[in-house]
Amino acid sequence: MRTRNIGGTQVSCLGIGAMSFADFYGPTTEENSFAILDAARAAGVTHIDTSNVYGMGRSERTIGAWLAANPGAREGVHIATKAGITRTADGQRAFDNSLAHMEHELDGSLARLGTDCVDLFYVHRYQAAIPVEDVAGTMGRLVEKGKCKAIGFSEIAPSTLRRAHAVHPVAAVQSEYSLSTRLPEMGLLQACEELGVALVAFSPVGRSLLTDTPITRERIAANPFLASNPRMMEPNLSANLKIVEGFRALAAEMGLSAAALAIAWGLHKGGHVVSIPGTRSVAHFAELVAGAEAELTAEDMARVETVLPIGWCHGDRYSRDQSVGPENYC
Template sequence: MKLRKLGKNGPEISALGIGAMSFANFYGPTTEENSYAILHAALEAGVTHIDTSNVYGMGRSETTIGTFLRDNPGTRERFHIATKAAITKDAQGNRCFDNSLAHLESELDGSLKRLGLDHVDLFYVHRRQADIPIEEVAGHMALLQQKGKIKGIGFSEIAPYSLRRAATECHVDAVQNEYSLATRLPEMGLLRTCAELGTALVAFSSVGRSLLTDTPIPLETIPNLEFLRVNPRFIEPNYSANIAATDGLRTYAAELGHSTAALAIAWVLAQGEHVVTIPGTRSVGHFAQLVEGAQLELTPAQLARIEEILPVGWAWGDRYNEAQNIGPERYC
C-alpha cells in the first residue's frame, strides 16, 4: 500500500483510508460483522488510517471500531485513528456547532471511551463555530495535544484563509474536505494552501457518493436514505443527468481494465503528494476496488482523458442543499 505523510510532521499513513461513516447506516443498513470484515480486509491490504466521528450513528461507528480493536489484540498499533467533534444540538434540538474547549474535550473523552483508547492519532474540529476566532479554537486543540489526548490537529471543511489563521497558533496536520471528480472546490485555493503550509488534505466522498463507481446507488433506493433523498445531485432530473454524465468514465475504466471506483481514487491521489483519501463502503468487494485505485499510477495521458470525460463543473446540482451547507465554510 502506498504511504504518505500526514502533513510535514508525519506520521506516514496509508494513502487510502477508511471513512467509517459507512459503519453507521449512513448509506444503508449494515452490521458490526460487516464492518469487522472491512477492517480485517484493511489490515490485509496495508490500509492503516481509519476516520470516524462522535456523530456517526451517535457513537455507533466509534463503538464498532473500539470493539474490533478490543477483540483483535495488536491491531491498535497497526491503525492510525482519527475522530471529530463540534456538531451538537441547542436547547431546542436544532443542529449547531460548539468549538469551546469544554465541549471539545468532553466529546473527545466520550470518543476515547467508545474507542477504548487513551488518545487518538488525529482529532478534528468537525465544523467551525463562526463566532469564535479560529485562532482560539486552534489553541484549544493545542491544549488537548499537550494533555496527550490527541496527537494530530485537524479541521474539517474550512476555507484557505481560516487554515492560514489557525496555523498562526499551531501547526494544523490535516484539513478534511470533500474532493473528487464531482467536487473540485479544494482546487480553488485549499489544495495549494495545504501544500504550502505542510498540511495534509484528507479527501472524503472521493467516489462521489457512488456516482463514480460501476454501481451507483439506484434511484429507487434513494428515498430510503436520509441524506441523499434531499441532496441536489440525487434528485431528479439531476440524478439521471449525473448517471448519464458519468457513464463515460465507466466506459473508460472498463477499457483500461479497472473498476470505475479505482479510477476515481487514483485521480484524487494524483492531485498531490499531500493528498490522502478516506472513501467509505459497506462492501468488502467494493473495498477491494478502492485498494486497487490506491495502487494505480495514472499516466499524464490517462489523467487528461479523465478530465475530458468529466471536466470541471460537469455535475448537475450542488453537493449539498441549503441545510446541509450550514457549517462548511464558503469561500468562492
C-alpha cells in the same frame, strides 16, 4: 501501499471513511464492519477516519470493539475522530468549539474507541463566532494533555487554515474532494501543500456516482440525506448518470473499475492527498485498494478530465440545510 504524511506520521494513502459503520448509507452490522477492517489491515490500509456523531457513537464503538478483538492492532492503525457538531435544546443543529465541549466529546470518543489517545482530532465544523486562532489554541491544549497527537479541521477555507496553522500546526484538513466536487482546487489543495497539511478527501467516489453501480433511486428515496441532496434529485440525477457512462467506459478501457479510477485520480492530484471512501462491501473495498495502487500517467489524467471536465456535475453538492457549517470561499 503508498503512504502520506499526517502530522509527522506516515499513513496509507487510502483510509476508511467510517461513517459507513453507522447505517448512514444503508444498514450494516458489526460483523460486516469488522470484515472491512480486517480487509483493510490485510491490504496495509492504516488510516481510520470517524466521528463522535456517526451513529451517535456507533462507528467509534464498532472500531473500539474491533481493536479489542484484535490485540496489537492499535499500534498499526492511525485513528482520527471529530467533534464540534451538537444540538440545541430544541433539537436544532449547532456547533460548539469551546474547550469544555471539545474535551468532553473527545473523552467520550476515547472511551468508545478503547484508547487513551487518538492520532488525529478534527474540529468537525468550525464555529465562526469564535476566532479560529482561539480554536486552534484549544485543540493545542488537548495535544498538550496527551489526548490527541495532532489536530485537524473539516470543511474550512484556505484563509481559515492559514490563521489556525499560525497558532498551532494543523496536520490535516478534511474536505469533500472528487471528480464531481472540485472546489478544493480553488485554493485549499494549494494551501495544504504549501503548509505541509494533508488534504483528507471524503466522498471520493461521489456518493456512488463515480462507480460502476451507482446507488438506486429506491435507496436514494429511503435515505433522508440523499433524498434531499440536489445531485441525487431529478432532473439532476438522470443527467449525472448519463454523463458518467463515459467515465465508466474509460475506466474499463484502462482495466480498472470506475471506483478505482476515481480513487486513483484523486490521489494523483497531490502527494498530500489521503482518500477516505466508505463502504459496507468487502468486494467494493478491494476496488478502492486497486485504485490506491494504480499508476496514472499525465495522459491518463488528461483523458479522465476530458470525460469529466471540471463543472460537469449537475446540482449543488449540498442542499441549503446541508450547507450550514462548511465554509464557502469561492
